[in-house]
Amino acid sequence: MSTAYDPGNIFAKILRGEIPAEKVYEDDDTLAFMDVMPQAEGHTLVIPKSPSRGFLDADPEVLARLIKVAQRVGRAVKTAFEADGLSVFQxxxxxxxxxxxxxxxxxxxxxxxVPLKRHEGGMADKDVLARHAERIRAALRQE
Structure with missing residues:
Protein backbone atom coordinates (compact mmCIF):
# COMPACT_ATOMS: atom_id res chain seq x y z
CA MET A 1 0.00 0.00 0.00
CA SER A 2 1.33 3.42 -0.95
CA THR A 3 1.59 6.13 1.67
CA ALA A 4 2.46 8.82 -0.87
CA TYR A 5 0.09 11.73 -1.35
CA ASP A 6 -2.37 11.09 -4.18
CA PRO A 7 -3.29 14.34 -5.99
CA GLY A 8 -6.35 12.54 -7.39
CA ASN A 9 -8.11 12.33 -4.01
CA ILE A 10 -11.54 13.93 -3.72
CA PHE A 11 -10.38 16.79 -1.47
CA ALA A 12 -7.60 17.70 -3.91
CA LYS A 13 -10.27 17.78 -6.64
CA ILE A 14 -12.41 20.08 -4.48
CA LEU A 15 -9.41 22.39 -3.97
CA ARG A 16 -8.86 22.51 -7.75
CA GLY A 17 -12.55 23.28 -8.36
CA GLU A 18 -13.14 19.99 -10.19
CA ILE A 19 -15.81 18.88 -7.70
CA PRO A 20 -18.24 21.30 -6.02
CA ALA A 21 -18.35 21.76 -2.26
CA GLU A 22 -20.49 23.86 0.03
CA LYS A 23 -17.79 26.17 1.37
CA VAL A 24 -17.96 27.65 4.85
CA TYR A 25 -14.58 29.38 5.14
CA GLU A 26 -11.50 29.84 2.99
CA ASP A 27 -8.18 31.59 3.33
CA ASP A 28 -4.77 31.23 1.64
CA ASP A 29 -3.94 28.05 3.55
CA THR A 30 -7.19 26.29 4.43
CA LEU A 31 -10.68 25.43 3.26
CA ALA A 32 -13.69 24.48 5.38
CA PHE A 33 -16.77 22.91 3.78
CA MET A 34 -19.81 20.81 4.62
CA ASP A 35 -19.37 17.04 4.79
CA VAL A 36 -21.68 15.52 2.16
CA MET A 37 -22.25 12.47 4.38
CA PRO A 38 -22.84 14.23 7.69
CA GLN A 39 -22.96 12.40 10.99
CA ALA A 40 -24.99 15.29 12.43
CA GLU A 41 -26.42 18.56 11.13
CA GLY A 42 -23.55 20.99 10.64
CA HIS A 43 -20.80 18.37 10.16
CA THR A 44 -17.96 20.40 8.66
CA LEU A 45 -14.52 19.46 7.32
CA VAL A 46 -11.40 21.63 7.48
CA ILE A 47 -8.48 20.84 5.17
CA PRO A 48 -5.13 22.41 4.37
CA LYS A 49 -4.58 23.55 0.81
CA SER A 50 -1.10 22.06 0.82
CA PRO A 51 -0.82 18.38 -0.14
CA SER A 52 -0.62 16.42 3.11
CA ARG A 53 -1.75 12.80 3.31
CA GLY A 54 -2.36 12.98 7.06
CA PHE A 55 -1.38 14.29 10.45
CA LEU A 56 1.85 12.33 10.66
CA ASP A 57 3.40 13.58 7.39
CA ALA A 58 2.14 17.17 7.49
CA ASP A 59 4.51 20.08 7.90
CA PRO A 60 4.14 21.41 11.48
CA GLU A 61 3.39 24.90 10.10
CA VAL A 62 0.55 23.45 8.02
CA LEU A 63 -0.82 21.78 11.15
CA ALA A 64 -0.57 25.02 13.12
CA ARG A 65 -2.58 26.96 10.53
CA LEU A 66 -5.08 24.11 10.16
CA ILE A 67 -5.79 23.80 13.88
CA LYS A 68 -6.26 27.58 14.26
CA VAL A 69 -8.90 27.55 11.53
CA ALA A 70 -10.49 24.36 12.87
CA GLN A 71 -10.87 26.02 16.28
CA ARG A 72 -12.43 29.17 14.79
CA VAL A 73 -14.79 27.24 12.51
CA GLY A 74 -15.56 24.79 15.33
CA ARG A 75 -16.77 27.64 17.55
CA ALA A 76 -18.98 28.85 14.71
CA VAL A 77 -20.36 25.35 14.07
CA LYS A 78 -21.23 24.92 17.75
CA THR A 79 -22.88 28.35 17.86
CA ALA A 80 -24.75 27.96 14.55
CA PHE A 81 -26.33 24.68 15.63
CA GLU A 82 -26.82 25.64 19.29
CA ALA A 83 -24.96 22.45 20.15
CA ASP A 84 -24.20 21.17 23.63
CA GLY A 85 -20.71 20.16 22.52
CA LEU A 86 -18.43 19.56 19.57
CA SER A 87 -16.66 16.38 18.51
CA VAL A 88 -13.37 16.88 16.68
CA PHE A 89 -12.14 13.86 14.73
CA GLN A 90 -8.95 13.34 12.75
CA VAL A 114 -28.27 12.16 20.37
CA PRO A 115 -26.06 9.51 18.75
CA LEU A 116 -24.04 10.19 15.63
CA LYS A 117 -25.33 8.94 12.31
CA ARG A 118 -23.18 6.55 10.31
CA HIS A 119 -20.70 8.43 8.14
CA GLU A 120 -21.55 6.25 5.15
CA GLY A 121 -25.25 6.83 5.75
CA GLY A 122 -25.89 8.50 2.40
CA MET A 123 -25.47 11.84 0.75
CA ALA A 124 -27.16 14.88 2.27
CA ASP A 125 -29.51 17.07 0.26
CA LYS A 126 -27.57 19.92 -1.41
CA ASP A 127 -30.14 22.54 -0.37
CA VAL A 128 -29.91 21.43 3.25
CA LEU A 129 -26.10 21.62 3.13
CA ALA A 130 -26.34 25.12 1.65
CA ARG A 131 -28.62 26.25 4.48
CA HIS A 132 -26.31 24.70 7.08
CA ALA A 133 -23.28 26.37 5.51
CA GLU A 134 -25.01 29.75 5.62
CA ARG A 135 -25.74 29.31 9.32
CA ILE A 136 -22.04 28.67 9.96
CA ARG A 137 -20.93 31.59 7.76
CA ALA A 138 -23.35 33.85 9.69
CA ALA A 139 -21.84 32.68 12.99
CA LEU A 140 -18.35 33.40 11.63
CA ARG A 141 -19.45 36.93 10.68
CA GLN A 142 -20.67 37.47 14.27
CA GLU A 143 -17.17 36.94 15.72
Missing amino acids: YNEPAGGQTVFHLHVHLVPRREG
Whole structure:
Protein backbone atom coordinates (compact mmCIF):
# COMPACT_ATOMS: atom_id res chain seq x y z
CA MET A 1 0.00 0.00 0.00
CA SER A 2 1.33 3.42 -0.95
CA THR A 3 1.59 6.13 1.67
CA ALA A 4 2.46 8.82 -0.87
CA TYR A 5 0.09 11.73 -1.35
CA ASP A 6 -2.37 11.09 -4.18
CA PRO A 7 -3.29 14.34 -5.99
CA GLY A 8 -6.35 12.54 -7.39
CA ASN A 9 -8.11 12.33 -4.01
CA ILE A 10 -11.54 13.93 -3.72
CA PHE A 11 -10.38 16.79 -1.47
CA ALA A 12 -7.60 17.70 -3.91
CA LYS A 13 -10.27 17.78 -6.64
CA ILE A 14 -12.41 20.08 -4.48
CA LEU A 15 -9.41 22.39 -3.97
CA ARG A 16 -8.86 22.51 -7.75
CA GLY A 17 -12.55 23.28 -8.36
CA GLU A 18 -13.14 19.99 -10.19
CA ILE A 19 -15.81 18.88 -7.70
CA PRO A 20 -18.24 21.30 -6.02
CA ALA A 21 -18.35 21.76 -2.26
CA GLU A 22 -20.49 23.86 0.03
CA LYS A 23 -17.79 26.17 1.37
CA VAL A 24 -17.96 27.65 4.85
CA TYR A 25 -14.58 29.38 5.14
CA GLU A 26 -11.50 29.84 2.99
CA ASP A 27 -8.18 31.59 3.33
CA ASP A 28 -4.77 31.23 1.64
CA ASP A 29 -3.94 28.05 3.55
CA THR A 30 -7.19 26.29 4.43
CA LEU A 31 -10.68 25.43 3.26
CA ALA A 32 -13.69 24.48 5.38
CA PHE A 33 -16.77 22.91 3.78
CA MET A 34 -19.81 20.81 4.62
CA ASP A 35 -19.37 17.04 4.79
CA VAL A 36 -21.68 15.52 2.16
CA MET A 37 -22.25 12.47 4.38
CA PRO A 38 -22.84 14.23 7.69
CA GLN A 39 -22.96 12.40 10.99
CA ALA A 40 -24.99 15.29 12.43
CA GLU A 41 -26.42 18.56 11.13
CA GLY A 42 -23.55 20.99 10.64
CA HIS A 43 -20.80 18.37 10.16
CA THR A 44 -17.96 20.40 8.66
CA LEU A 45 -14.52 19.46 7.32
CA VAL A 46 -11.40 21.63 7.48
CA ILE A 47 -8.48 20.84 5.17
CA PRO A 48 -5.13 22.41 4.37
CA LYS A 49 -4.58 23.55 0.81
CA SER A 50 -1.10 22.06 0.82
CA PRO A 51 -0.82 18.38 -0.14
CA SER A 52 -0.62 16.42 3.11
CA ARG A 53 -1.75 12.80 3.31
CA GLY A 54 -2.36 12.98 7.06
CA PHE A 55 -1.38 14.29 10.45
CA LEU A 56 1.85 12.33 10.66
CA ASP A 57 3.40 13.58 7.39
CA ALA A 58 2.14 17.17 7.49
CA ASP A 59 4.51 20.08 7.90
CA PRO A 60 4.14 21.41 11.48
CA GLU A 61 3.39 24.90 10.10
CA VAL A 62 0.55 23.45 8.02
CA LEU A 63 -0.82 21.78 11.15
CA ALA A 64 -0.57 25.02 13.12
CA ARG A 65 -2.58 26.96 10.53
CA LEU A 66 -5.08 24.11 10.16
CA ILE A 67 -5.79 23.80 13.88
CA LYS A 68 -6.26 27.58 14.26
CA VAL A 69 -8.90 27.55 11.53
CA ALA A 70 -10.49 24.36 12.87
CA GLN A 71 -10.87 26.02 16.28
CA ARG A 72 -12.43 29.17 14.79
CA VAL A 73 -14.79 27.24 12.51
CA GLY A 74 -15.56 24.79 15.33
CA ARG A 75 -16.77 27.64 17.55
CA ALA A 76 -18.98 28.85 14.71
CA VAL A 77 -20.36 25.35 14.07
CA LYS A 78 -21.23 24.92 17.75
CA THR A 79 -22.88 28.35 17.86
CA ALA A 80 -24.75 27.96 14.55
CA PHE A 81 -26.33 24.68 15.63
CA GLU A 82 -26.82 25.64 19.29
CA ALA A 83 -24.96 22.45 20.15
CA ASP A 84 -24.20 21.17 23.63
CA GLY A 85 -20.71 20.16 22.52
CA LEU A 86 -18.43 19.56 19.57
CA SER A 87 -16.66 16.38 18.51
CA VAL A 88 -13.37 16.88 16.68
CA PHE A 89 -12.14 13.86 14.73
CA GLN A 90 -8.95 13.34 12.75
CA TYR A 91 -8.11 9.91 11.30
CA ASN A 92 -4.85 8.54 9.87
CA GLU A 93 -4.40 5.59 7.53
CA PRO A 94 -6.99 2.86 6.95
CA ALA A 95 -6.39 1.18 10.32
CA GLY A 96 -7.00 4.57 11.96
CA GLY A 97 -10.28 5.10 10.09
CA GLN A 98 -9.04 7.42 7.32
CA THR A 99 -10.89 7.00 4.01
CA VAL A 100 -9.83 10.17 2.15
CA PHE A 101 -6.06 10.49 2.10
CA HIS A 102 -5.79 14.27 2.38
CA LEU A 103 -5.37 15.64 5.90
CA HIS A 104 -8.73 16.75 7.28
CA VAL A 105 -10.44 17.56 10.55
CA HIS A 106 -14.09 16.71 11.20
CA LEU A 107 -16.11 19.19 13.28
CA VAL A 108 -19.38 17.64 14.44
CA PRO A 109 -21.84 19.57 16.62
CA ARG A 110 -23.33 17.34 19.33
CA ARG A 111 -26.45 17.30 21.46
CA GLU A 112 -26.76 15.43 24.74
CA GLY A 113 -28.28 12.00 24.20
CA VAL A 114 -28.27 12.16 20.37
CA PRO A 115 -26.06 9.51 18.75
CA LEU A 116 -24.04 10.19 15.63
CA LYS A 117 -25.33 8.94 12.31
CA ARG A 118 -23.18 6.55 10.31
CA HIS A 119 -20.70 8.43 8.14
CA GLU A 120 -21.55 6.25 5.15
CA GLY A 121 -25.25 6.83 5.75
CA GLY A 122 -25.89 8.50 2.40
CA MET A 123 -25.47 11.84 0.75
CA ALA A 124 -27.16 14.88 2.27
CA ASP A 125 -29.51 17.07 0.26
CA LYS A 126 -27.57 19.92 -1.41
CA ASP A 127 -30.14 22.54 -0.37
CA VAL A 128 -29.91 21.43 3.25
CA LEU A 129 -26.10 21.62 3.13
CA ALA A 130 -26.34 25.12 1.65
CA ARG A 131 -28.62 26.25 4.48
CA HIS A 132 -26.31 24.70 7.08
CA ALA A 133 -23.28 26.37 5.51
CA GLU A 134 -25.01 29.75 5.62
CA ARG A 135 -25.74 29.31 9.32
CA ILE A 136 -22.04 28.67 9.96
CA ARG A 137 -20.93 31.59 7.76
CA ALA A 138 -23.35 33.85 9.69
CA ALA A 139 -21.84 32.68 12.99
CA LEU A 140 -18.35 33.40 11.63
CA ARG A 141 -19.45 36.93 10.68
CA GLN A 142 -20.67 37.47 14.27
CA GLU A 143 -17.17 36.94 15.72
